[in-house]
Amino acid sequence: MKAPILYISIPCYNEEEALAKTIDHLLVVMNNLINSELISKESRLLFIDDGSKDRTWEVIKSKHQRERMVLGLKLSINSGHQKALLSGLMFSRKFADCVISMDADLQDDIWVVKDFVVKYLEGFEVVYGVRKSRDKDTWFKRVSAESFYKLMLKLGVPVIFNHADYRLLSSRVLNHLNEFKETNLFLRGIIPLIGFRSCTIEYDRKERIAGESKYPLKKMLAFAWDGITSFSNKPIRLVTTVGFISLGISAAVGLYALFSKLADHTVSGWTSIMISLWFIGSIQLLALGVIGEYISKIYSEVKRRPLYIVEEYLTESTEFKLDIEPTLIRELRK
Structure with a gap:
C-alpha cells in the first residue's frame, strides 16, 4: 500500500512563546514517520494563525522559509478555535489522504500520531484521541469537564467522552464534513454524525510547554452552551x-x-x-x-456569512495561491 499523505492542522492564537518548540517537535515526529515509510514525503504541517496579536505569524513565516514541510494560513481576524480548525481541515483535504488536528501547546501527546496513522492504515477513517485520565487537572476543572460530557450525552449530543479536537480524519470523511454548512460549529458533535469506521486511542495529556491557556472558564462555558444549543432541542x-x-x-x-x-x-x-x-x-x-x-x-x-477569511497563505503551490487568494475561503467548501 502506498504511504498516505498526512497533514497535521494546528490552529494558533497568540502562541508566540510555544510555537517554535511545537514546530521543531512535530518536524521530528513527521520525519520519523517518513523514514519509517508510514507516511509520504509530501506530508505537511499546516499552522493556522487565528488573528493572533503577537508574533505568531512571524514565527510561522520564519519556519516556512527554512522548512518546506511547514505551511501556513493567516485568518484576517480572530474567528474562534472551531472555525480556525475548520479552515485548516478544508484546506488540507485538497492535498492529503488523512488529516490530524491538534492544539499548538503540545498538551496532546504528539507521539500518538504514529498510532493514529497505524489505525488509518488498518482501515479506520476516524481516530479519536481520548484522555486516559484527568488526574493532573484541578478538582473544579475535572468535575466540570466530566459533567459537561455526561450532560451532552444525556441531551443526545453524540460526543466522545474525554475527547477534544485531537483526531485523525480521512479525506472521505473531510469531504462529507464539507457538506455540513452550519455557522454554529461544534466539531466534536458533527464528526460522530458523519459515521464511517472509527476507533479511539488513549493518551496522557501533558502540561503546556509555554504560554497560558487560551480557554478560560468564560470561554469554556460559552463553548459548552454553543455545543448544547447547536445539537439539542x-x-x-x-x-x-x-x-x-x-x-x-x-x-x-x-x-x-x-x-x-x-x-x-x-x-x-x-x-x-x-x-x-x-x-x-x-x-x-x-x-x-x-x-x-x-x-x-x-x-x-x-x-450565511463566511465562517472565516484567509488573509495570507504560505504554501508551495503558487498556482493554487493565485487561484483562490482573491476569494473567500468559503469557495474551498463548494
Whole structure:
C-alpha cells in the first residue's frame, strides 16, 4: 500500500512563546514517520494563525522559509478555535489522504500520531484521541469537564467522552464534513454524525510547554452552551416542561386560595404575593432567555456569512495561491 499523505492542522492564537518548540517537535515526529515509510514525503504541517496579536505569524513565516514541510494560513481576524480548525481541515483535504488536528501547546501527546496513522492504515477513517485520565487537572476543572460530557450525552449530543479536537480524519470523511454548512460549529458533535469506521486511542495529556491557556472558564462555558444549543432541542423542551409544572403549581395555589376564601380563612399576605410574582417572573425570563438563544442561532445561520477569511497563505503551490487568494475561503467548501 502506498504511504498516505498526512497533514497535521494546528490552529494558533497568540502562541508566540510555544510555537517554535511545537514546530521543531512535530518536524521530528513527521520525519520519523517518513523514514519509517508510514507516511509520504509530501506530508505537511499546516499552522493556522487565528488573528493572533503577537508574533505568531512571524514565527510561522520564519519556519516556512527554512522548512518546506511547514505551511501556513493567516485568518484576517480572530474567528474562534472551531472555525480556525475548520479552515485548516478544508484546506488540507485538497492535498492529503488523512488529516490530524491538534492544539499548538503540545498538551496532546504528539507521539500518538504514529498510532493514529497505524489505525488509518488498518482501515479506520476516524481516530479519536481520548484522555486516559484527568488526574493532573484541578478538582473544579475535572468535575466540570466530566459533567459537561455526561450532560451532552444525556441531551443526545453524540460526543466522545474525554475527547477534544485531537483526531485523525480521512479525506472521505473531510469531504462529507464539507457538506455540513452550519455557522454554529461544534466539531466534536458533527464528526460522530458523519459515521464511517472509527476507533479511539488513549493518551496522557501533558502540561503546556509555554504560554497560558487560551480557554478560560468564560470561554469554556460559552463553548459548552454553543455545543448544547447547536445539537439539542432538549433545553427548549425543558422550558415547556417547567411551564407545565408552573401551571400545575399555580392551579394548586389557586384552588387553595379559593377554598380559603370560601372557608373565610383568608389573610392578606404581602409575602406570598411577592414570592408568587418573583417565581412566575423568573420562569418567564428563563424561558425567554432559552428561546432567545435558539433564535440567535437561527439569525446567525440565515445570514450565511463566511465562517472565516484567509488573509495570507504560505504554501508551495503558487498556482493554487493565485487561484483562490482573491476569494473567500468559503469557495474551498463548494
